[in-house]
Amino acid sequence: MTSCDRTMKTDLLVVGSEGAGGPAAIEARQRGIDVLIVTKGKISQCGASQMAGADFNLDGKSAIALGFPGDERDSPERFFSDIVREGLYLNNQRMVEKYVEYCPRSIKDLMDWGMRIYTYESAHAEEMARGVIASGVLWVRAIRKKVKELGIPVLQDHMVVDLLTTGGRMAGAVALDIKTGETVLIQSKAVVLASGGWHRAYRTTSGPYDLSGDGIAMAYRAGAKLTSMEMVQFIPFTVYWPPKARGSICLYIFSQFPGVGDFVHLVNASGERFMQKYDPQTMEQSTKGIVAIASELEVEAGRGGPNGGVFFSLEHLGPEMVEMIIQGVKAQFIERFKEKRHEFTHLLPELLEHCKVGRIECGNAAHYMLGGIKVNERAESTVPGLFAAGECSGGLWGAVRVASACSEAGVQGKIAGEAASECVSKVSHVSADEQQVQSVLECITRPIARTQGIRVAELTRRMHDVSGKKLWVIKDGNGLKSALEELKQVQSELEETAILGTKSRRLNDEWIRCLELRNLLTCLELSAKAGHARKESRGEFFRRDFTDTDNDEWLKTVEIAKQDGEDAVSFEPPVVTSITPPIGRLTFQEAIGVATASLTRK
Amino acid sequence: MEAEKTIRVECFRYDPETDRAPRFETYEVPLNGSMSVHDCLLYIRENLDPGLAYFINCKLGFCLRCRMMVNGKPCFACLTEVDADIRVEPPNKTRVIRDLWSEDV
Numbered sequence: 001m002t003s004c005d006r007t008m009k010t011d012l013l014v015v016g017s018e019g020a021g022g023p024a025a026i027e028a029r030q031r032g033i034d035v036l037i038v039t040k041g042k043i044s045q046c047g048a049s050q051m052a053g054a055d056f057n058l059d060g061k062s063a064i065a066l067g068f069p070g071d072e073r074d075s076p077e078r079f080f081s082d083i084v085r086e087g088l089y090l091n092n093q094r095m096v097e098k099y100v101e102y103c104p105r106s107i108k109d110l111m112d113w114g115m116r117i118y119t120y121e122s123a124h125a126e127e128m129a130r131g132v133i134a135s136g137v138l139w140v141r142a143i144r145k146k147v148k149e150l151g152i153p154v155l156q157d158h159m160v161v162d163l164l165t166t167g168g169r170m171a172g173a174v175a176l177d178i179k180t181g182e183t184v185l186i187q188s189k190a191v192v193l194a195s196g197g198w199h200r201a202y203r204t205t206s207g208p209y210d211l212s213g214d215g216i217a218m219a220y221r222a223g224a225k226l227t228s229m230e231m232v233q234f235i236p237f238t239v240y241w242p243p244k245a246r247g248s249i250c251l252y253i254f255s256q257f258p259g260v261g262d263f264v265h266l267v268n269a270s271g272e273r274f275m276q277k278y279d280p281q282t283m284e285q286s287t288k289g290i291v292a293i294a295s296e297l298e299v300e301a302g303r304g305g306p307n308g309g310v311f312f313s314l315e316h317l318g319p320e321m322v323e324m325i326i327q328g329v330k331a332q333f334i335e336r337f338k339e340k341r342h343e344f345t346h347l348l349p350e351l352l353e354h355c356k357v358g359r360i361e362c363g364n365a366a367h368y369m370l371g372g373i374k375v376n377e378r379a380e381s382t383v384p385g386l387f388a389a390g391e392c393s394g395g396l397w398g399a400v401r402v403a404s405a406c407s408e409a410g411v412q413g414k415i416a417g418e419a420a421s422e423c424v425s426k427v428s429h430v431s432a433d434e435q436q437v438q439s440v441l442e443c444i445t446r447p448i449a450r451t452q453g454i455r456v457a458e459l460t461r462r463m464h465d466v467s468g469k470k471l472w473v474i475k476d477g478n479g480l481k482s483a484l485e486e487l488k489q490v491q492s493e494l495e496e497t498a499i500l501g502t503k504s505r506r507l508n509d510e511w512i513r514c515l516e517l518r519n520l521l522t523c524l525e526l527s528a529k530a531g532h533a534r535k536e537s538r539g540e541f542f543r544r545d546f547t548d549t550d551n552d553e554w555l556k557t558v559e560i561a562k563q564d565g566e567d568a569v570s571f572e573p574p575v576v577t578s579i580t581p582p583i584g585r586l587t588f589q590e591a592i593g594v595a596t597a598s599l600t601r602k
Numbered sequence: 603m604e605a606e607k608t609i610r611v612e613c614f615r616y617d618p619e620t621d622r623a624p625r626f627e628t629y630e631v632p633l634n635g636s637m638s639v640h641d642c643l644l645y646i647r648e649n650l651d652p653g654l655a656y657f658i659n660c661k662l663g664f665c666l667r668c669r670m671m672v673n674g675k676p677c678f679a680c681l682t683e684v685d686a687d688i689r690v691e692p693p694n695k696t697r698v699i700r701d702l703w704s705e706d707v
Contacts, residue, residue, distance in 0.1 A: 045665040137664060179699055208660040242635030244683060248662055343662050346681060350636075457652040501653030504619055507700040509655040 002441050003434070004174060004185035008155075010036035011424040013173060013186055015160045015215055016194030017041075019049035019409030020390030020416070022143035023109065024192045027417025029150045033424055037147065038155040038175055038186065040195075040210050044144040048196055048207050048391070049409060050341075052136035053253065055121070057407040059130060062104035066111075068120040074130060076100045079403075081579060087398025088539045088549065088591060089581035090228070090557055090574050094377040095396045097577060099403075099411050106410035107132060115142035118337055131404060137341045139406065158184065160214065161515055162440045163191060163222040163386070166430040170385030173218075174440045178512055181505025183441060187432060189424040190385040192416045193219060194409070197369035197391045198523035200516070202471075203464035205366040206238055206249045215392040217519035219373045220526065225382040225561040227394040227572075228371030229523070230531035233401060233540045234473045236291040237266070238365035239351065240309035250348045251312050251362055255284060260325055265313045266291070267359065268303035274310070279597040289400075290589070290597045292364045293542060296473045297601045299363070309363030312355070319356040326352045364473050368405060370397045370540060371530070374559060379416035382561070385423060389416040395557070398574065399539025400592070446495075447514050448505065453497030456514045462490050463517065467524055471531070476544040480532040484525060491521045526567065530558040533569050537588045547599065549591035555581050605632030611642050612689040613654065616698050624695070627651075639672055639679040639690060643702075656702035669693045670702055 014025045017039035028035045039046060058066065060074025080100045084091050111117065117132045147154065157178045164171040172187040195215030199207025220226055237252035239245040255264040266284045268274045278294035279286040286294075295310045304310060314322050326349055334345050351360055372394035379387045389412035396408060447456075470483035494517055500510045535546045536554040556571040574581070589597045611631050616624035629650050631642045640661050647654050659665040661680045668679035671691040679690075692698050697705035 041659060041665070042667065045667050046659055050664045051660055051662065208665070209658045242637070243641045244636045244638045244680075245662075246641075341664050341666060343664075346663055455652055457648055461648075501651070502617075502655075502700075504617060504700075506617075506619060507655055507703055509700075509703075510652050 002438055004437065004441070005182035007185045007187070008036065009187045009429070010034055011189050012036070012192065012420050013038065013188035013190070014192045014194060015173070016047065016196065016390070017043040017147070017154060018047040018140050018143065018194070019052075019406060020413035021192070021194030022140070022147055023106070023410050023413030024194055024389055024417040024420070025152050026143070026146050026150060027414050028421045029152050031418075031421040033421045036153050036155065036186065036188070038158050038160055038173075040157070040159045040178070040214070042156045043147060043154050044140040046208070046210055048199070048211055049406070050136045050140045051208060052139065052406050053133065054136045054139050054406045055131055055133050055404045056107050056110070056410070057103045057131040057404045058107055059100065059103070063120065063131070066104060066108060068132065070120070071130075079130065083403050084398070084579045086402040087400050089551070089555060089579070090398030090538070092377070092395040092575040093577040093579065094575050095375075098377040098415065099396055099408065102411040102414060103131075103407050106407060106414055109414065110134075110139065110142055110410065113142040113146040115139055131407070135337065135339050135342060137339065155184070159512060159515065160218065161444050163218050164432045164436055164440075165222050165383065166433050168223070168384065169427075169430050170383065171430045171432045174437060176444065176515070179507050181508060185432060185437060187429060189427050189429055190387065190420045192379075192387040192389060192420050193373065193392050194389045194413060194416070195392045197372070198520055199366055199369075201463065201520040201524045202366035202467045204238065204240070204247070204364070204468070206235055206247055207366070212516035213519045213523035214516065215388065216372050217522040219381060219383070219386060219388065220522060220562060222386065223383055223562055224386060225374040225559050226372060226526060227374040227557050227559045228530070229394070229527045229560060230534050230558060231370035231397075231399055231540050232366055232471075232527065233368040233370060234292045234364040235367035236288060236295050236364050237312060237362050239360060240305070240307040240363050241361040245347050245351060247365060248343050248347050249365070249367070250343045251351065251360065253344070254329075254348060260328065261285065263314060263317060263325070265316060266295070267311045267313050268298045269305055269311075270303060272303075274298050274303070277602050278599065279594065281596045286597060287592055287594050289540065289542070289592060290594055290599070292473050293599050295363055297599070301601050305361040307361050309361040311359035312362045313359040314352070314355040315359065322352060322356045368401055370394065370399070370401055371527070377415070378419040379412055380419060385427070387416040387420050389413045399541065401540075444515060447498045447500055448503060448508070448511060450497070450499045453499040454493055456498055456500065456510055456517060459490055459494050459498060460513070460517055463487065463521060463524065466490075471524060471528055474542055474544055475531055477532060480528050484528040484532065487521055487525045487528060491518070491525065494518060494521065526560050529567060529569065530560060533558045539592065542588060547588050548585050549588055550585045551581060551583050552585060605634050608632050609642075609684065610687040611646065612687070613646070613702070614691040614695070615654075615701050617700050618698060624698070626689070633684065637684055639670070639677070639682045639684055639688065640668055642684055642688070643679065643690070654702075655700040657707050667707060669707065
């Protein structure tokens with residue numbers, strides 16, 4: 001019987017060390033709980049948190065209480081209502097209430113841990129910008145400092161490959177030491193997953209290379225219910241070319257800068273400012289979702305660039321004016337924030353410099369996953385002892401995320417830490433099921449032993465081809481259906497024929513990517529399945545064959561769980577506390593509050 | 603798309619478990635627009651040799667775990683632009699785990 005190379009025992013296992021995992025572990029440790037963090041990278045140098053802007057939400061009243069110049073007219077109630085209204089009513093309102101309530105506490109924690117805050121932004125009119133701005137790097141460093149100060153053990157460069165359940169309860173997990181190739185059995189009473197989204201399922205994404213939906217796929221395999229997997233946010237203006245800057249969203253952020261953002265033109269290959277056709281009133285400043293769809297329609301019509309994008313242009317300003325903007329950006333942002341590890345510092349000026357003589361090809365990128373592990377307002381999943389926090393969880397945002405994902409991570413991390421602490425103090429360890437451990441080990445080592453088959457890179461390419469066409473910004477029923485079949489095919493080939501060039505277990509990069517690919521395919525398949533089930537368009541989810549937002553039929557979330565080895569889809573009305581969702585059928589544009597936009601190709 | 607030019611990337615390869623000594627392997631990488639050392643390694647991994655081990659996370663200058671030696675100088679792979687042939691080595695050749703990944707990465 002094969003068993004793990006090493007064994008560890010802890011009361012609470014936290015998977016992920018950054019924006020959500022860090023605060024979860026800190027909260028538990030401060031309550032005297034024995035906690036272990038396992039992270040696929042190094043603390044403060046992995047995941048998506050470090051790449052964030054980073055904005056943290058704080059309603060006006062709470063801001064004043066914390067000593068910021070908040071707007072008195074704003075309130076937690078108004079903040080709550082904005083999130084639910086703009087989330088198009090699919091939010092779990094109990095989770096939103098808790099989010100609004102915990103945002104100030106989460107910021108207070110970060111300030112106590114030494115996170116420097118650059119500036120405060122107040123809510124103006126209907127805009128959602130309310131809160132403080134720091135930077136992702138400052139954020140994760142503050143968390144790392146606190147984790148070290150509390151002496152929380154961190155297992156770095158370890159990938160958790162599967163969760164273990166005994167009699168339906170969490171028993172721990174199996175992890176793989178990436179550097180040595182050793183397997184580790186981690187026995188724990190409860191698990192908090194804080195492992196982020198499944199960004200790398202898409203060829204073009206603004207997310208880092210380690211976000212591979214591990215937590216979501218593992219939770220699903222362990223029987224947890226997932227929700228809203230079809231809700232994926234795409235962000236326009238992401239750099240496609242040059243390669244060095246590919247995936248950077250600094251041009252999008254630039255387009256939102258007050259004062260200079262209005263200068264940005266988005267043009268197609270023939271130099272036409274195409275937003276004129278789709279949203280003539282607000283043009284490039286239209287809602288993110290509309291710009292994303294319009295960009296895709298242009299590319300579809302053959303008016304895109306060589307890399308499948310459209311173009312960011314400042315050509316109409318002339319080189320002198322662009323130089324003035326560069327100097328302005330340097331003075332206003334770069335010199336003020338003195339942030340070396342930031343794309344604004346090293347990429348933005350370079351890209352703007354290029355705009356003096358040409359355009360930059362840009363387009364949509366998979367940016368944020370609204371769906372994930374179904375949790376309640378206590379971060380509890382449907383599996384006893386399993387908690388989820390941050391991007392890997394679902395339910396908070398409904399159909400559009402308008403508030404901060406950084407705050408989401410901090411708030412849910414803190415909540416998960418609290419709830420998991422209570423949980424582990426009530427239950428005792430259950431021993432891991434040896435057969436389950438063995439089957440996990442067999443499953444992960446199979447590709448190493450195999451000598452003939454298909455390389456992981458080839459299978460990854462095929463997955464990206466499917467997600468880039470059929471699970472991209474504009475979807476339709478046939479595409480979603482065939483995507484599901486094709487992904488299932490890739491998944492079965494991965495299971496049966498994947499081979500690795502390197503046979504050793506030590507730091508076998510390709511092996512790690514093979515294990516990640518399985519999770520990515522699972523997330524994508526479930527996203528296709530949920531998308532196929534939702535026969536309407538809403539918020540971040542747009543279907544060409546059902547363009548209306550139908551509040552009579554579709555005010556419900558799509559949930560998927562494994563039942564007897566099959567994916568069982570169910571529909572549930574969102575949890576409502578104080579805002580009753582509206583009735584009636586609206587066009588997609590009306591529903592997201594854009595009156596003027598046309599979403600047909602011209 | 604047609605490449606603007608092609609460069610040679612000499613990569614340090616070493617598996618202390620099985621190899622007697624490190625060796626260099628040379629790959630031809632087409633340059634297309636401004637590319638970083640990291641873009642070249644990614645091209646190699648995706649198109650020429652999926653077994654090449656090196657660290658990648660953000661590729662945009664945040665995580666700073668892509669420290670390596672390029673033409674004998676320490677640098678971060680994602681922040682270093684390439685316009686001619688390069689030689690890429692791990693940051694510490696005495697503590698290599700595999701290829702470009704040494705203990706201090």
